[in-house]
Amino acid sequence: MAAEGGGKEMNEIKTQFTTREGVYKLLTHSEYSRPNRVPFNSQGSNPVKVSFVNVNDQSGNGERICFNVGRELYFYIYKGVRKAADLSKPIDKRIYKGTQPTCHDFNHLTATAESVSLLVGFSAGQVQLIDPIKKETSKLFNEEVSRLIDKSRVTCVKWVSGSESLFLVAHSTGSMYLYNVEHACGTTAPHYQLLKQGDSYAVYTCKSKSTRNPLLKWTVGEGALNEFAFSPDGKFLACVSQDGFLRVFNFDAVELHGTMKSYFGGLLCVCWSPDGKYIVAGGEDDLVTVWSFSDCRVIARGHGHKSWVSVVSFDHYTTSVEETEPMEFSGSDEDFQDHMHFGRDRANSTQSRLSKRNSTDSRPVSVTYRFGSVGQDTQLCLWDLTEDILFPHLPLSRTRTHTNVMNATCPPLSGVSVNPGNSLPTPLPRSNSLPHSAGNTANSKSSIIDGTVATGTSKFATLSLHERKERHHEKDHKRNHSMGHISSKSSDKLNLLTKTKADPAKTLGTTLCPRMEDVPLLEPLICKKIAHERLTVLIFLEDCIVTACQEGFICTWARPGKGGLLSSQNQANSPSGTVV
Numbered sequence: 383m384a385a386e387g388g389g390k391e392m393n394e395i396k397t398q399f400t401t402r403e404g405v406y407k408l409l410t411h412s413e414y415s416r417p418n419r420v421p422f423n424s425q426g427s428n429p430v431k432v433s434f435v436n437v438n439d440q441s442g443n444g445e446r447i448c449f450n451v452g453r454e455l456y457f458y459i460y461k462g463v464r465k466a467a468d469l470s471k472p473i474d475k476r477i478y479k480g481t482q483p484t485c486h487d488f489n490h491l492t493a494t495a496e497s498v499s500l501l502v503g504f505s506a507g508q509v510q511l512i513d514p515i516k517k518e519t520s521k522l523f524n525e526e527v528s529r530l531i532d533k534s535r536v537t538c539v540k541w542v543s544g545s546e547s548l549f550l551v552a553h554s555t556g557s558m559y560l561y562n563v564e565h566a567c568g569t570t571a572p573h574y575q576l577l578k579q580g581d582s583y584a585v586y587t588c589k590s591k592s593t594r595n596p597l598l599k600w601t602v603g604e605g606a607l608n609e610f611a612f613s614p615d616g617k618f619l620a621c622v623s624q625d626g627f628l629r630v631f632n633f634d635a636v637e638l639h640g641t642m643k644s645y646f647g648g649l650l651c652v653c654w655s656p657d658g659k660y661i662v663a664g665g666e667d668d669l670v671t672v673w674s675f676s677d678c679r680v681i682a683r684g685h686g687h688k689s690w691v692s693v694v695s696f697d698h699y700t701t702s703v704e705e706t707e708p709m710e711f712s713g714s715d716e717d718f719q720d721h722m723h724f725g726r727d728r729a730n731s732t733q734s735r736l737s738k739r740n741s742t743d744s745r746p747v748s749v750t751y752r753f754g755s756v757g758q759d760t761q762l763c764l765w766d767l768t769e770d771i772l773f774p775h776l777p778l779s780r781t782r783t784h785t786n787v788m789n790a791t792c793p794p795l796s797g798v799s800v801n802p803g804n805s806l807p808t809p810l811p812r813s814n815s816l817p818h819s820a821g822n823t824a825n826s827k828s829s830i831i832d833g834t835v836a837t838g839t840s841k842f843a844t845l846s847l848h849e850r851k852e853r854h855h856e857k858d859h860k861r862n863h864s865m866g867h868i869s870s871k872s873s874d875k876l877n878l879l880t881k882t883k884a885d886p887a888k889t890l891g892t893t894l895c896p897r898m899e900d901v902p903l904l905e906p907l908i909c910k911k912i913a914h915e916r917l918t919v920l921i922f923l924e925d926c927i928v929t930a931c932q933e934g935f936i937c938t939w940a941r942p943g944k945g946g947l948l949s950s951q952n953q954a955n956s957p958s959g960t961v962v
Contacts, residue, residue, distance in 0.1 A: 396910040401764060403700065404942025406927065408912075411466035412938035414458060416451055419469070421914075422934035427452050428484045428505055428535075429692070429918040430930045434460065435488035437515075439495035446473070448500060448514065450483035451934035455502065457514035463925050463940045474514035481506040487540045487549075499563075501549055503536025509551055511563055523551075523567055523595060524559075530571040531596060532557060538609045542633075543616025548597075554606040556623060559596035568594045580638045583629065598636075603627050608650045608665075613658045618675075620661050622649035628663045628673060640678030643895035645669055650690060655751055656698045660767070662753055664691030670755050670904075672767060680896050682771050684904035689759035689916075697764075697922040699941075700752040756917035756929060763906035771902050912937070 397408040416422065422430075430451055436444045447460035457474040461467060481504040489499040499520070502510045509523040524531040534554040542548040542560075552558045574586035577598070586599040605624030612619055612633070619633045626644035631637065647666025654661055660681075661673045670684040670691060751767040889895040912929060919930035925944040930936040 393911065395914065396912055399762075399908045399910050401907055406939045406941060407945050409463060409926075409938045409940050409945060412462060412926075414447060414449065414456075414460075414467050414936040415469065415934050416454065416456070417469045417472070422451050422932070427932070428482050430932055430934055430936075431483075431485050432919045432921060432928060432930050432936055433486045433488050433500070434921065434923070434928075435490060435493045435498055435500075437493050437495045437498060444495075446488075446498065447936070448486055448488070449930065449934075449936055450486065450502075453478045453482050455483050455486075457500075462923070462938060463944050474517050476512075478504070481508065484536050485539050489541045489546065491541075491544070491546050501539045501541065503539040503551060505535045507531075507533045507536060507553065509536060509539060509561070521563060523561055525567070531559060531567065537606055540610070540612065543612045550610065550619075552607040552610055552621075556602055556605055556607050558600040558602060558607060558610065558621075560598040560600075561595045562593075562597060565593055565595050565597075567596075572596065572599075574599055578636045581641075582625075582627070583631075583638060585636045602629060605648065608648065609652050611652050611654055613654050613675075614656060615658055618658070620652045620654065620663075622652045622663050622665065624648035626665070628652060628661065628671075630661065630675070630678075640673075640675070641894060642671065642673045642680055643889040644671065645683070645890075645895065645898070647690075650692055651694050653694045653696055653753070655696050655753075656701060657749075660751065660772075662694045662696070662755075664694045664755055664757075666690050668757070670694055670753075670763075670765065672771075672904075679893055680901050682767070682902045682904050683898070684755075684763070684765050684906065686763040686765075686906035686909045687755065687757040687759050687761060689757050691755050691757045692916065692918055693920040694753060694755045695920045695922060697752040697754060697927075699922060699924055701749060754920050754922070754927070756920045758916035760911050760913045760915065760917055760931070761909055762912050762917065762920070762929060763909045765904055765906055767904075771904070 397410075399406050413419075428450070430449060433448045435446050435448075437446055438444050443459050443461060443464075445460040445462060446457065448455065448457045450456075455474075455476045455478070456472050458467070458469075458472050483502050484505050485503045487501050489501075492499050496515060497513055498515055500512050500514055502512060504510070507524050507529045510519060511521040511523070512519045532553045532555060536551055537554055538552040540550055542550055547563045549561050549563070550558055551561065568590065572594070573589040575589045577585045577587050579585070582604075583600065583602045586601075588594060588596055588599070602621050603623035603625045607621055607623050610619055610621040617633060618639060619631045621629050621631070623629070626646070626648055628642040628644075628649055630639040630641070632639055642663070644663070644665050645667040649663050649665035651665065652661060652663045659675055661675060662670055663673065664670045664687075668685070668687045668689060668691060670687075671680055672682040672684070673679070674681045748769055750769070751772075753765050753767070755763045755765070757763075891897050891900075913931035913933070913935070915932040917929060917931050919928065919936065921928040925941055927939040927941070928936060929939065
């Protein structure tokens with residue numbers, strides 16, 4: 383946690399922190415920014431975002447980094463923990479007039495050392511497809527002059543999983559559009575025909591004699607659609623909106639799988655666990671909320687931030703796999719997923735050990751999920767999801783040493799039933815232990831949901847929770863949460879929030895939004911102030927963690943034992959008295 387001592391020490395920017403894996407160290411020589419290294423005056427600008435791609439060149443420097451700062455977009459070779467950053471030689475640099483880059487995404491399927499496809503979304507609604515290696519602008523979508531599709535800010539743009547040509551774009555109007563890079567947008571405003579609608583969403587096709595963009599239009603919730611993320615298998619889409627709702631869709635079937643409501647305020651960020659079993663969302667309630675995909679319910683919340691949570695991300699490389707003594711429950715372990723998608727498809731010991739769960743002759747394997755969050759409070763928090771949170775029915779199979787976090791394993795899968803003899807003491811009354819609403823399921827889902835995700839998952843039993851200072855916690859969340867914003871349109875967001883002000887009264891205490899005392903409250907493993915301005919990026923790579931703040935500085939944190947020469951140089955140059 384934060385260093386003990388006076389206020390000055392508490393506000394000190396940390397350059398290293400310690401977890402059970404060891405010491406993470408900031409590599410000052412690996413900092414990326416604008417070439418002049420001058421802090422960017424971020425007032426009124428869009429958040430700094432970072433995208434990575436590996437072009438698999440034979441030099442050993444295959445990583446490429448793209449980041450936006452104000453009106454500027456940079457593309458560099460990313461040298462990470464190996465070598466110091468050379469900011470004097472960007473591969474590509476672009477300065478835009480009249481609009482600002484807001485987000486971007488590489489197509490990892492088509493990237494080579496000679497060419498990459500990079501989508502860039504803008505504050506005025508346009509989308510560009512560029513190749514920063516060839517220094518070309520391939521295509522423009524929702525072009526600047528007419529912007530017939532949507533004139534509002536692009537909040538998120540991503541290639542559709544597994545596709546070389548399809549991409550999805552979200553706007554601050556709350557709409558999403560599906561594009562194909564091979565098709566034009568047309569010279570007249572598109573006309574739409576309703577394809578499917580449900581609770582707070584509708585999907586339309588574009589009526590046209592010839593195929594044109596957008597292929598589909600989604601309207602989701604009220605207010606801005608702040609971020610979306612595809613599941614690891616690409617079949618599901620998680621969306622978070624300014625109305626405070628997480629909505630998870632079957633992307634191909636265009637069906638709503640489940641929903642969740644924030645404790646209050648908008649949700650700003652979302653991510654999937656590596657196996658697609660859990661979703662973490664963060665936002666204006668200063669919390670991180672963990673949602674079970676199979677059970678469609680909140681299973682935990684985490685409180686460590688003092689302001690809005692801007693990014694959440696799972697650490698695919700620190701997911702802990704441990705062999706344990708056999709647990710006392712009926713059923714088989716064979717139903718565990720036969721693969722875990724680890725982002726870059728790198729073979730590692732964690733992935734190989736996860737495969738043991740498919741073997742009937744091996745000991746049970748317990749998975750601990752690691753995820754992180756950064757916020758407008760300039761703090762980085764790391765969290766562990768462990769077995770007494772994810773699998774509360776079973777007795778702990780071993781003694782844990784971390785007392786500042788509740789621990790857990792994976793939830794029961796299809797075919798795994800819980801022995802009633804292992805029930806906990808009489809639980810507290812909880813609304814989120816009620817059966818699921820029929821509105822969250824569809825009769826056709828069993829044939830289209832990924833086979834690795836069970837549709838008939840047993841419901842969790844009610845947990846018996848320890849006493850916590852919830853009154854103080856809820857009082858703390860009633861403070862003015864308008865400090866700091868993720869965009870220049872802050873007044874618009876607050877107006878939208880006001881429009882849906884009645885929602886919390888309707889949902890609090892239901893399966894959509896359980897009360898604070900009804901679910902476990904996680905405490906962060908670490909919570910460190912690491913920047914002067916609000917944090918906007920958190921990316922976990924194999925040998926480092928990458929963060930960025932609104933001043934335009936992209937920082938590399940070497941994982942334990944990965945710093946090498948740069949870590950030694952940092953230690954020699956860092957001032958004495960840095961607090962871990």
